[in-house]
Amino acid sequence: MNKLRRAERLLIISKILFDNPGKLFTLNYFENIFKVVKSTISEDITFVKETLEREQKGEIVTIAGAAGGIKYYPWIEEGAIIQYLDQVAVLLNDYDRIMPGGFLYTSDIIFDPYHSQMLGRIFATKYKAANPDYIVTVETKGIPLALMTAQVFRVPLVIIRDHSRVTEGTSVNINYVSGSTNRIQTMSLPRRAMKENSSVLIIDDFMRGGGTIGGCLDLMKEFKAEVKGIGVLLSTIEPERKLVKEYYSLFEMETFSHNPENPFIKPNLQLELKK
Amino acid sequence: MNKLRRAERLLIISKILFDNPGKLFTLNYFENIFKVVKSTISEDITFVKETLEREQKGEIVTIAGAAGGIKYYPWIEEGAIIQYLDQVAVLLNDYDRIMPGGFLYTSDIIFDPYHSQMLGRIFATKYKAANPDYIVTVETKGIPLALMTAQVFRVPLVIIRDHSRVTEGTSVNINYVSGSTNRIQTMSLPRRAMKENSSVLIIDDFMRGGGTIGGCLDLMKEFKAEVKGIGVLLSTIEPERKLVKEYYSLFEMETFSHNPENPFIKPNLQLELKK
Numbered sequence: 001m002n003k004l005r006r007a008e009r010l011l012i013i014s015k016i017l018f019d020n021p022g023k024l025f026t027l028n029y030f031e032n033i034f035k036v037v038k039s040t041i042s043e044d045i046t047f048v049k050e051t052l053e054r055e056q057k058g059e060i061v062t063i064a065g066a067a068g069g070i071k072y073y074p075w076i077e078e079g080a081i082i083q084y085l086d087q088v089a090v091l092l093n094d095y096d097r098i099m100p101g102g103f104l105y106t107s108d109i110i111f112d113p114y115h116s117q118m119l120g121r122i123f124a125t126k127y128k129a130a131n132p133d134y135i136v137t138v139e140t141k142g143i144p145l146a147l148m149t150a151q152v153f154r155v156p157l158v159i160i161r162d163h164s165r166v167t168e169g170t171s172v173n174i175n176y177v178s179g180s181t182n183r184i185q186t187m188s189l190p191r192r193a194m195k196e197n198s199s200v201l202i203i204d205d206f207m208r209g210g211g212t213i214g215g216c217l218d219l220m221k222e223f224k225a226e227v228k229g230i231g232v233l234l235s236t237i238e239p240e241r242k243l244v245k246e247y248y249s250l251f252e253m254e255t256f257s258h259n260p261e262n263p264f265i266k267p268n269l270q271l272e273l274k275k
Numbered sequence: 276m277n278k279l280r281r282a283e284r285l286l287i288i289s290k291i292l293f294d295n296p297g298k299l300f301t302l303n304y305f306e307n308i309f310k311v312v313k314s315t316i317s318e319d320i321t322f323v324k325e326t327l328e329r330e331q332k333g334e335i336v337t338i339a340g341a342a343g344g345i346k347y348y349p350w351i352e353e354g355a356i357i358q359y360l361d362q363v364a365v366l367l368n369d370y371d372r373i374m375p376g377g378f379l380y381t382s383d384i385i386f387d388p389y390h391s392q393m394l395g396r397i398f399a400t401k402y403k404a405a406n407p408d409y410i411v412t413v414e415t416k417g418i419p420l421a422l423m424t425a426q427v428f429r430v431p432l433v434i435i436r437d438h439s440r441v442t443e444g445t446s447v448n449i450n451y452v453s454g455s456t457n458r459i460q461t462m463s464l465p466r467r468a469m470k471e472n473s474s475v476l477i478i479d480d481f482m483r484g485g486g487t488i489g490g491c492l493d494l495m496k497e498f499k500a501e502v503k504g505i506g507v508l509l510s511t512i513e514p515e516r517k518l519v520k521e522y523y524s525l526f527e528m529e530t531f532s533h534n535p536e537n538p539f540i541k542p543n544l545q546l547e548l549k550k
Contacts (some may be wrong), residue, residue, distance in 0.1 A: 007282055008326045014286055018293040019349070020389070049282045057290050074294070074514050103442035105467060111434065113426035114295070140434060143418045151388035159386065159415060168380035192380060 009034050009044055017048070017060070017072035022154030026069040033214075045070055051155045056080075063248060076118070078273055084118055085250060085267035092251060093263040104253065104265075106234065110141050110205055119250065120148025123203055126248055129274045130228035133168070133174040133198035134158045136220065138187070138212055145233060146203040158200070160216060164188040172222045176215030187215050189223070196224045207235040210243035217244070284309050284319055292323070292347035294334070297429030301344040320345055331355075347517070349427060350400045351393070355426055360395055360525060360542035367509075367526060368538040379528065379540075381509065385480055386415050392524065395423025398478055398506040401523055403548050405503035408473035409433045411495065412488055413462070420508060421478040433475070435491060439463040447497045451490030462490050464498070471499045482510040485518035509540070 013030060030041045035207045049060040049070075056077035060070050076084075088109065097105040109115045123145065136158045137146035143159060150157040164171040168190035194200075202216050213230060220227055235242075235249035255263045288305060295544050323346075324335035330354035336347050353360075360504045363384065372380040384390045387465045398420065412421035418434060425432040439446040443465035453460045469475075486506060495502050510524035511518075530537045 007322065008330075010282055010286060011289055011323060011326050012330055012332065014289050015293060015327070018290060019392075023389075025403060047282065048286060051286050052290070055283075055287055057287065060323055089327065099444045101441050105444060106466075107434075107465070108431065109444065111422075111425075111432040111468075113422055113432065114298075114429060116422065117426065123451075139415045140418070140436065143415070144422050144432065147386075147388055147391065147419050147422060151392065154389060156383065157383075157386040157388065157419065161415060166376050167346065167374060167380070169374045170378060190382070191380065193386075213482075261516070 005046070008035075008249050011049060013044055013048055017070075018074070018153070021072055021074050021152050024063065024069045024071055029069070043141075056181045073128070074121055075128060077119050078271060081122050081125065081271060082267075082269050084122070085269065086116070088236065089251065089263065089265055089267045092265040102255075105207065107141065108195045110144055110233070113144075116144035117148045119145050119233060120150075120203075121152055122250065123201070123248075124152035125273060126231060126271060127201050127229040130199065130201055132201045132228055134162065134194055134200045134225075135193075136200045136216060136225075138204055138216060141206070142204040145205060149201065149203050151230070159192050160187050160189050160219060162186060162188070164190070168192070170220065174215060174219050174222065176218065178210055178211045185215075187219055189219055194223050194225065197226075198223070199226045201228055202230045203232075204230075205233045207232045207242070207244070207247065207249065209239055210247075213247065214243040224261070281319070284311075285439075286343065288319055288323055292345075293349070293479070295429070296347055296349050299338065299344045299346050304344075313390050323532065343514070348399075349396055350403060351396050351548060356397050356400065356546060357542075357544050359397070360544065364540055364542045365525065366536065367540040375529075379479065379509070382416065385419055385508070388419070390492035391419035392423045392426075394420050394508060395425075395478075396427055397525065398424045398476070398523075398546060401506060402422060402476050402504040403547060405474065405476055407476045407503055408476045409469055409500075410468075411435065411475045411477045411491060411500075413479055413491060416481070417479040420480060424476065424478050424506070426429050433468050435462050435464050435494060437461060437463070439465070443467070447494065449490060449494050449497065451486055451493065453486045462494055464494055469498050469500065472501075473498070474501045476503055477505045478507075479505075480508045482507045482519070482522065482524065483516055487521075488522065489518040 027038055027041050038173040052058050052123055058074045060072050062070055092258055099105055123246055132155055135146045137143055138160045147157050162175055162187055169192055171188045171190045173186055173188045175184050175186055207213055230247035232249045234251045234253055236253050248266055251265050251267055302313055302316050306313055327333050333349045335347050339347055374380055407428055407430055409431055410421045410425040412418055413435045422432050438461055444467055446463045446465045448461055448463045450459050450461055480486055505522035507524045508529055509526045511528050524541055526540050526544055
């Protein structure tokens with residue numbers, strides 16, 4: 001029965017870790033669950049860590065010291081990211097997605113929890129060194145991607161809205177020019193949503209001229225936040241000069257007015273992942 | 276090394292299943308990954324299934340036949356739900372959350388991926404028999420809860436918005452009276468967002484008079500959808516007569532004008548979970 005019991009422990013440990021990415025667990029926590037000595041738990045964790053990392057299924061980080069323990073991160077390995085982005089590019093390169101006005105329908109992908117989880121984990125993997133306090137997005141289509149990014153780091157999601165709500169208390173509002181509509185619009189964030197002097201990642205679904213993300217950057221200044229990275233699902237190649245300089249876009253879109261045989265959306269496979 | 280190899284397989288199988296709730300996996304799929312015979316995989320799966328179900332950490336459903344396989348569901352067991360709801364009730368019963376106008380600030384809980392995952396899984400557990408094709412919500416604060424519910428069933432999220440967008444194509448718009456503002460408002464859903472004759476769950480963060488959810492029900496009729504259940508995070512006790520009759524609310528809120536020593540929010544522990 002000893003063999004079985006070990007396999008059972010490994011399964012329950014992995015269930016707890018995989019359900020709680022980014023959360024610190026002490027070895028004590030597992031000792032109490034399984035009623036075994038620390039050296040046994042320590043061996044179990046080492047086994048889980050070595051197997052996951054060898055199979056490139058994520059990472060278990062050990063934090064030393066009295067307040068130490070382990071944290072699991074579901075990073076996606078580079079080969080799997082490239083394979084996945086190529087698959088999504090096939091889905092996106094469908095002329096049936098082009099709406100009147102030249103917009104691309106992407107909600108079916110963004111609102112599919114399998115895709116939003118994969119995309120969120122890819123953004124997190126890209127910015128794994130950022131160690132953000134919050135993931136910031138703009139309602140509405142950025143939310144699923146940003147929530148799944150936030151889950152990896154176990155940090156709160158912050159949603160910027162297009163006007164302040166009575167239900168949210170005092171808010172900071174700024175105006176910006178939206179590139180798509182060329183109109184002045186408002187962005188609003190409740191004071192309670194973020195502590196000042198935090199570090200953040202901005203995640204959104206789409207960028208054309210960069211007006212909306214530029215507005216986010218201005219709003220982040222009001223909260224004295226440091227923006228560690230900007231990730232977008234899809235950006236347009238035109239206009240070449242965007243209001244935002246450094247960002248990471250998973251897909252790039254050309255204008256549609258070309259040969260329908262050619263793909264108009266290309267995955268950005270220059271991931272430049274940090275080790 | 277045989278022992279070790281089995282433990283490694285169990286870990287990778289659990290990683291694949293836990294990352295993909297609601298997805299059908301054939302035994303063939305695992306045979307190809309591990310290069311072992313079907314009987315070995317079959318024993319591994321049985322072990323994972325028995326351990327998870329004995330420890331009440333979810334369920335592995337076996338689908339028989341040529342197109343068969345297994346699906347993992349991360350149901351939360353009743354004791355864990357009650358313990359969790361009691362913990363969240365403590366967080367909610369904080370007078371510092373009451374905003375001018377008598378609104379309750381809940382964004383910190385809803386936008387925390389740990390909480391949205393737990394709450395989404397609780398809604399899914401409550402409605403496990405519903406087998407929905409879509410999870411429907413109304414922007415914005417319902418989205419994290421609904422996305423995490425959708426993840427359990429591996430079905431798309433459908434987001435009803437307050438006006439139609441040029442980027443989403445043809446949409447169906449309806450008008451409804453919002454109980455909170457007592458004004459006529461619009462709800463919009465793109466035609467592409469849902470197939471007709473589907474079954475759905477409606478998930479939202481808040482209900483007072485039921486006007487918004489009532490609007491959702493009207494909109495679902497336009498899509499010939501069958502609503503299998505309505506789950507809300509928080510509902511008010513007043514008004515007693517709501518426009519929506521059958522719903523499941525995780526927390527109920529009294530008006531604040533009473534003794535501040537008493538909790539004004541109570542968890543609804545009458546889960547009536549189906550086996």
